[in-house]
Amino acid sequence: MVLDQLYAITPLVTTLLTFYSVYLILALSLNLIYGYCGVPNFGHVFFQSVGAYVAGNLTANVMNFMFLGGGNICEIATAEARRNLALANPAIAMGFFILSLAVGILVGGFFGYIASYPALRLKEDYLAITLIFIGEIGRIIARNEASIACGLVGLTGIPNPFIWVGDPNLSLIIYTIMAVIIAAIIFVYLQRLSNSPFGRLLKSVRDDEIAAASLGKDIAKARGWAMILGSSIAAVAGVLKVFYAQGVFADDYIPLTTFVVLSMVILGGMANNRGVILGALLITLLDFLVAPSFFRLIGVEIQFDITYIKYIITGIVIITVLLFRPQGIIPEKPVETIGLKIARQNIKREKNET
Amino acid sequence: MVVVFPPIVREAIIFSSLLTLLSTGLTLTYMTSRVPNFAHGSFATIGTYVSLVAFRLFSLSPYQFIPVAFVLAGVVSFILYKAILRPLARKGASTILLMIATIAYDMLLIAALNITADFLSRNYKVTSRYFSLKSADIRIENIPMVFYAAPLVTAIVIVALYLLLTRTKFGVAMRAAIENPSLAGVVGINVDLVYSVSWFLAGGLAGVAGLLMALWFIGNPDLGTILLISIFTASIVGGLMNIYGAFLGGFLVGFAEVLGTANLARAVGVWIVPYRPVIPLLILVITLLTIPGGISSIKFERFIGRVRKGGF
Numbered sequence: 001m002v003l004d005q006l007y008a009i010t011p012l013v014t015t016l017l018t019f020y021s022v023y024l025i026l027a028l029s030l031n032l033i034y035g036y037c038g039v040p041n042f043g044h045v046f047f048q049s050v051g052a053y054v055a056g057n058l059t060a061n062v063m064n065f066m067f068l069g070g071g072n073i074c075e076i077a078t079a080e081a082r083r084n085l086a087l088a089n090p091a092i093a094m095g096f097f098i099l100s101l102a103v104g105i106l107v108g109g110f111f112g113y114i115a116s117y118p119a120l121r122l123k124e125d126y127l128a129i130t131l132i133f134i135g136e137i138g139r140i141i142a143r144n145e146a147s148i149a150c151g152l153v154g155l156t157g158i159p160n161p162f163i164w165v166g167d168p169n170l171s172l173i174i175y176t177i178m179a180v181i182i183a184a185i186i187f188v189y190l191q192r193l194s195n196s197p198f199g200r201l202l203k204s205v206r207d208d209e210i211a212a213a214s215l216g217k218d219i220a221k222a223r224g225w226a227m228i229l230g231s232s233i234a235a236v237a238g239v240l241k242v243f244y245a246q247g248v249f250a251d252d253y254i255p256l257t258t259f260v261v262l263s264m265v266i267l268g269g270m271a272n273n274r275g276v277i278l279g280a281l282l283i284t285l286l287d288f289l290v291a292p293s294f295f296r297l298i299g300v301e302i303q304f305d306i307t308y309i310k311y312i313i314t315g316i317v318i319i320t321v322l323l324f325r326p327q328g329i330i331p332e333k334p335v336e337t338i339g340l341k342i343a344r345q346n347i348k349r350e351k352n353e354t
Numbered sequence: 355m356v357v358v359f360p361p362i363v364r365e366a367i368i369f370s371s372l373l374t375l376l377s378t379g380l381t382l383t384y385m386t387s388r389v390p391n392f393a394h395g396s397f398a399t400i401g402t403y404v405s406l407v408a409f410r411l412f413s414l415s416p417y418q419f420i421p422v423a424f425v426l427a428g429v430v431s432f433i434l435y436k437a438i439l440r441p442l443a444r445k446g447a448s449t450i451l452l453m454i455a456t457i458a459y460d461m462l463l464i465a466a467l468n469i470t471a472d473f474l475s476r477n478y479k480v481t482s483r484y485f486s487l488k489s490a491d492i493r494i495e496n497i498p499m500v501f502y503a504a505p506l507v508t509a510i511v512i513v514a515l516y517l518l519l520t521r522t523k524f525g526v527a528m529r530a531a532i533e534n535p536s537l538a539g540v541v542g543i544n545v546d547l548v549y550s551v552s553w554f555l556a557g558g559l560a561g562v563a564g565l566l567m568a569l570w571f572i573g574n575p576d577l578g579t580i581l582l583i584s585i586f587t588a589s590i591v592g593g594l595m596n597i598y599g600a601f602l603g604g605f606l607v608g609f610a611e612v613l614g615t616a617n618l619a620r621a622v623g624v625w626i627v628p629y630r631p632v633i634p635l636l637i638l639v640i641t642l643l644t645i646p647g648g649i650s651s652i653k654f655e656r657f658i659g660r661v662r663k664g665g666f
Binding site for chain 1: 438442449450451454455457461469583590625629631635639643
C-alpha cells in the first residue's frame, strides 16, 4: 500500500531532484561568470540551450544515420525507433549520453569563447544588453529552423540512457542519482577552482581590473576563461535536461530561465558556491510548489493560469534581496588559502594558551 | 493633393514614430539614472491594454484615453524609480544590480498584464490575447488616423521636450542634474524631483506609444517585451547620452526593420519574416563595435574641420 503510493510519486520526486541538479549546475556556472568574475552574462540560458540542441540533434541524427538507415529526425516513427533501439541496446543508450555530454561541453565552451569577444570590449551595461538579446535571438532561430530541434514542435525520442533497465521508474531513479552526482562533482570542482589562485584572479578582475592589470595579470584571459568554463558547464545542464525530458523544446529556453537562475545566485549569496546550493534549493522548491502538477497532487483546483505566479515570485525575491540583503543569505567569504588556514590555527592556539 | 504612401512605407512610418517615442523615454531615464530600464517595454503594453479596455469595455475611442494611458504608465514607471531604484542607488548598487532590479520589476508587470488579460477574457468575454483594434480607429479618406497621429504625437513630444529643456527653468535644472547631480544639488536643485519627473515622463510616453500601437499592431501581453530589442537598439544607435539621438535611432531602426524584412521576404521567401529581430540585433552589434557612443557622439565639426584642412 505504502509502496504503491511511493511508486506513484516517484516521477514527481525524480523530476524535482533532476531539475534541482540542472538548476544548481546552471546557478553554479552563472556564479562563476557573474559572481566571481563580474561578467554580467544575462544570456546564460543560451549556453544551456546549446548543450540541449547538441544533445538532441547529435543523438537523433547519428542514431538515425548509423542504426536506423536515415530518416527525418522529427517524425514520430523515427522517435519511436530510437526509443526501441535504446531499449534493446544498453551500450548505445549510455554511449550516446556520454558522447552528447562530451560534445556538449566542447560546443558550449566554443560558444562561450565567441561570447567572450564582446565581453572583453564592451562596458558592462552594454554587454548585459547585448548578451540578453543574443540569447533571445538564439531561441528565435531555434524555434523557426527545423533542422536544429524541429522548431516549434520540438524534437522528441531522445532516450533516457537507462531506459533498458525495463521499469520506467527505476530508470528515472538511476538517472536522477547520476544527475545529482554530476552536480556534486561540478560543485566540488568549482569550489576547488574558486579557492585556487585562478579563483582569486577572477575576484581581483571583478573588484578592480586596473589593479589586477598593474600586477601583470592578463584580464582578457581571465574573463575569457571564466566565460568558456561557465558556458561549458551550463551546456552540461542542457544535456542533463534533454535526456531526462527525452526531448528538446526551443521554448523552454526563454530569457526568464536566466533570471530564475540569477535569483538563485542573488538569494544564496553572490560569489559563494555554498550559498548557491541553498538559493537553488529554495527557488526550485518554490517553483515546484507553484507548478500545476503539485496542485493536482494535493487535489486543489486552480482558477487561473498559475505560471505567472512564478514570474511574481522570482521578481519579488530579486527585489527584496537586493533591497534588504544584497549580500544574500550566506555572504561572500574570504578565499580559503593556506595562509588563512595557518592564521586561523594560530589564533585558535593563542586563545587556548590564554 | 494627397500623397499616397505604399502600405509598407505607411507601416514603417507608424512603427518608427512609436519606436522613437519609446526610445526617447528610455534614453531619458538612462541619462538621469544611468540604468538601462528593461521594464520599459511593459510600460508600453500597459498603454495597449488601456486601449483595449477603452474600446471594448467603455466603447470609447482609444484616443480619448491617451491621458489615462499616460498617467497610468507614468505612475508605474515612477514607482519603479521611487520605491526600488532610488533606495538601491543610495546604497551604492552597481549599474548591473539596478538593471537586474528593472528586470525583476518587469517580471511583476508581465505577470500583472497576463493576469489582467485572463481577467478580461474571463469576466467580460473580450479577446485579450493576439487582439487587433484596427476597427477602433477613425478613418480619414480611408486611411487610418493612427498614420497621422503617431508621427504627430512624436513630433509634438520632440518639440515639447526641446522647449522644456531649453526654455524653462525646470528644463535647465534637469540638464544640470543630468550633467552633474552633486553640483546641481549644491546649488539648490531638487535632483530627486527632477529624476522622478523624468521617470514619470518616460513611462507616460511609453504608455501613449503603447496605446497607439494597439491601433495598428496585434496586441498581446508580451508586445512590449518583444519590442525591447528594437527600443534599445534605437536608443543606442542614436546615442544613450543624447535625448535627440533617440529620434534619429528610432527612424533608422524602424525603417531598417520594416523595409528590410519586407524586401528580404520578397527576395528570399517568407520564411525570413520570423527572423525580423535579427536586424536590430545586427545594427546593435555593429554600432557597439564601431561607434559605441551612438551617432550623436560623432564629432562632425571635428570631422569637417579635418576635411577642410585637407588631411586625415
